[in-house]
Amino acid sequence: MISPWSVLAGAVAAGGVALLIAELRPAPPDLRQALDRLHRTPAERAADPDERPRWYDRIGERSIGLRGVSLPHRELALIGRAPARFMVHKLLFAAIGLLLPAYLGAMAVLMDIGLPFALPLLAGPLLAGLLWFVPDGIVRGEAKEARSEYLHGIAAYLELVALERAADCGPAEALRRAAAVGRGTVFRRIRDALDRAATDRLPPWAGLDALAEELGLSPLQDVADIMRLSGTDGAAVYDTLRARAKGLRGELLAEDLARANADSERMVAPGAALTLLMTVLIVFPALHQMLN
Numbered sequence: 146m147i148s149p150w151s152v153l154a155g156a157v158a159a160g161g162v163a164l165l166i167a168e169l170r171p172a173p174p175d176l177r178q179a180l181d182r183l184h185r186t187p188a189e190r191a192a193d194p195d196e197r198p199r200w201y202d203r204i205g206e207r208s209i210g211l212r213g214v215s216l217p218h219r220e221l222a223l224i225g226r227a228p229a230r231f232m233v234h235k236l237l238f239a240a241i242g243l244l245l246p247a248y249l250g251a252m253a254v255l256m257d258i259g260l261p262f263a264l265p266l267l268a269g270p271l272l273a274g275l276l277w278f279v280p281d282g283i284v285r286g287e288a289k290e291a292r293s294e295y296l297h298g299i300a301a302y303l304e305l306v307a308l309e310r311a312a313d314c315g316p317a318e319a320l321r322r323a324a325a326v327g328r329g330t331v332f333r334r335i336r337d338a339l340d341r342a343a344t345d346r347l348p349p350w351a352g353l354d355a356l357a358e359e360l361g362l363s364p365l366q367d368v369a370d371i372m373r374l375s376g377t378d379g380a381a382v383y384d385t386l387r388a389r390a391k392g393l394r395g396e397l398l399a400e401d402l403a404r405a406n407a408d409s410e411r412m413v414a415p416g417a418a419l420t421l422l423m424t425v426l427i428v429f430p431a432l433h434q435m436l437n
Contacts, residue, residue, distance in 0.1 A: 154252055161248075165241065205229035208236060217281065219361040220288035223295065225330075234280040242273035291330075292362070296397055298331025299364045303390035306368065310383050316376035320349045334360075348376060364393050 206229040209216065216228050246265035253260045305326055309319035324335045334356060342352030353369035356362075367389055375382040 154248075154255060158248070161241075201233045202227075202229045204236065205232035208232045217284055217288070219359070220284050222359050223288045223291040223361075224284065226284070231280060231284065234283075235277055238276040238279050239273045242276035243269045245269075246272060293397070293400075294329075295331050295360065295362055296364060296393065298327065298329055299362065299368065300390050300393045300397065301327065302332065302335065303364075303368060303386050303393065306372070307383050307386035307390065310375070310386065316372045317349045320353070320372060335365075348373070350376065364389070 205227075208214070209228055209232055214232070216231065218228070221228055221231055246268040250260055250262075250265040302323055305323035306319050309322050310316070314322060321336075321339055324332055324339055326332070335353070338352035338356035339349045340352075341355070342349050345351075350369040350373045353365055353372075357366035357369060368386075371382050371385055371389065
């Protein structure tokens, strides 16, 4: 007969795995972001009196000021994630690491498996400390992919701005019309930066300066500097924009080639192991026949 404690433990384990998968899967699009684009970061959204923040977001906001906690602000800005939600993920992983050894110890007691009583007490804080840094690695990986996407978008934006300037558009008009062409995340963020600058009665390159500082993207800063030179001194910047776009595409191509070479080098060891295995499988029967 199956023990009811075993059934309860299995149900708790299944519920925990389901909650973990639900938390790790990609979140659905947030429709409120379309109304909050005029704010600097997702963390600075104005409080909506009709909707209270969720309870776990409130926990994340309170934990932001913990001593010794450093937030990767630029990485979070690149992927568009709020610092409070990032802290919620860190706390969730730490709680899982803290409770998992105790849960496994309780399961071992129910199944009459002898384990030292102090093992969960020692393994829990250690595992919690290790899992505390897992969201940092996830955010860095997502930010690396987002940065590559941003750089490709900025290269296309440079070309579009150069074409608008060649069509005899003014510097500010060229920036806005080029940003209105694209529909990706990069162009949306650029449009938001230009709208913020217009709302604050600043030149559009000031908005690009703020966005470049927020995301840590020097090519976007180059766009702002080139167009500032064109707007203040009336310089012809068509060739400069095309040259910067060509240089940026060359940098991206070099990174792609380096990544492809690294992937090819990593495939050498598995290929050599597979060749050795096939050689052993072919030679072993003949060698066995000869020796016997």
